Amino acid sequence: MGPIETRQSQRTPPLQGTPPLSSEPLTLGEIVENGFCIGCGLCRSIAGAGDVDIVMTPEGRERPVALRALDKPTLARINAVCPGTRIAGPPATQMKEATLTDTVWGPVERLVLGSAGNPTVRFVGSGGGTLTALGQFLLNSGRVKFVLHVVASPSMPMRTERRLSFDAVSVLEGAGSRYGPAATLVDFNAVLDRGEPFALIAKPCDITAVRNLARLDPRVDEYMRYALTFVCGGASDLSKSEQVLQRFGLSEDELTLFRYRGHGNPGLNRIETRDGRGFEISYRQLWEDEDKWMIQPRCKICPDAIGQVADIAVSDAWLNGGPAVEDESLNGIIVRTKRGLELFDAAVGAGALQIKRESSIAEISELQSHQVRKRRAVWARLKGMAIAGKPVPFISDLALRDCAAQNSLAENLAEGRGARDRARRGRLGEPPAVPRGAVLGDA
Ligand SMILES: Cc1cc2nc3c(=O)[nH]c(=O)nc-3n(C[C@H](O)[C@H](O)[C@H](O)COP(=O)(O)OP(=O)(O)OC[C@H]3O[C@@H](n4cnc5c(N)ncnc54)[C@H](O)[C@@H]3O)c2cc1C
Ligand code: SF4
Ligand code: SF4
Known part of the structure; x- marks a missing residue:
């Protein structure tokens, strides 16, 4: 089914699994280990640098670590602002007054x-x-x-x-x-x-x-x-970028430039080193293997x-x-x-x-056909996670169910079952956040 260029008739009600704004907000560890964290850093800003640190994990993700147990009001505030636990769409008035x-x-x-x-x-x-x-x-x-x-x-x-x-x-x-x-x-x-x-x-x-x-x-x-x-x-x-370095036998401390793209559209992924060497791969080479994204x-x-x-x-x-x-x-x-x-x-x-x-x-x-596919897939993926007994983010005003309705039943079932199975195998979650040095002995 092709995209529908019409006014949105109806907004999807909040999709709720284990609502993070319940009396028991998720801890930072739970947000991370459920795969909800994107490493924006806002929780550190809310709790304060003395209470939450953002570390680079062995997987190459920036993740928050609580330096001491956070009290419930702080956790509730973090759950209310974290883009992993709460995702709201545009206000109803904006939707009503929008040109399209x-x-x-x-x-x-x-x-x-x-x-x-x-x-x-x-x-x-x-x-x-x-x-x-x-x-x-x-x-x-x-x-x-x-x-x-x-x-x-x-x-x-x-x-x-x-x-x-x-x-x-x-x-x-x-x-x-x-x-x-x-x-x-x-x-x-x-x-x-x-x-x-x-x-x-x-x-x-x-x-x-x-x-x-x-x-x-x-x-x-x-x-x-x-x-x-x-x-x-x-x-x-970050491990994705580290793979590019491995390709050229480089280490991170040698770099003076790591440009992912730009200087042209899309331009080259360009690396320069302190001793004056330069290395380039194309955007297509950077992203050729989806398994390594x-x-x-x-x-x-x-x-x-x-x-x-x-x-x-x-x-x-x-x-x-x-x-x-x-x-x-x-x-x-x-x-x-x-x-x-x-x-x-x-x-x-x-x-x-x-x-x-x-x-x-x-x-x-x-x-942006990949974005259309994703918008249509997310509702079923979240349902699959909920069926697997995992918490899901609190989502409102993003028409996820209406997007899913543009898929066939078979497509939604496949998305839902896939997510359910991946969630059961722990593949949608993450290990507890620890700083790299603590595990690997490197910086
Ligand atoms: C992680 C990522 C995924 C993307 N995926 C898509 C996609 O699926 N489809 C698509 O059409 N475009 C995608 N883009 C966007 C695209 O690459 C261009 O950035 C976008 O089109 C804007 O182009 P521009 O020439 O206006 O950007 P520029 O004029 O070069 O400005 C880019 C701006 O984005 C900011 N920025 C860059 N990276 C980040 C980041 N990681 N976090 C926060 N801010 C950042 C920069 O500070 C800068 O201000 C993605 C970009 C990123 C960073
Ligand atoms: S896909 Fe979504 S969660 Fe991931 S970086 Fe982009 S906006 Fe953030
Ligand atoms: S606010 Fe949420 S997404 Fe942002 S770093 Fe903290 S836990 Fe991660």
């Missing part, structure tokens, strides 16, 4: 193919540099004081750090996709403490987390003026990898069926809110963004 809504794609104010107006940003950016251009425009136009986003760690460039950028040059340094772990929200409370208007550019699950927090902390809506995201196929373990467990049940709660969500747009080494620099741009539309129009008016042409739900569904 689609069961799979959610609210849409405008859907275009476009890119950054500036050729350097277009080239350096992951696809067409749209997110970077928007971040720069927000600063240059004085709409925000800073942008919270991520960049390659200057000291360990295969790893990713959160950054506050106060100028356009700094935003450009964060251009490109970082496929490994990224704890964007590790000190989000301190970001709010600044009391200054800012924009967030991050993964859809990071946006989910801060929207959750907005229900508890009014400073989020007061200071976070824009939330921008990308359509997300999943975050890999090492996508984190939370991503396999992600109910909103398409950024429904962001103001603008940006995707790849490979018009020739898939990425070559060098495609036209281009993005799909899904403007989701009225605030996002005002920003988009202003950025186009100022030349920060350029429009190639209008797009459509049918086209984005074709360009």
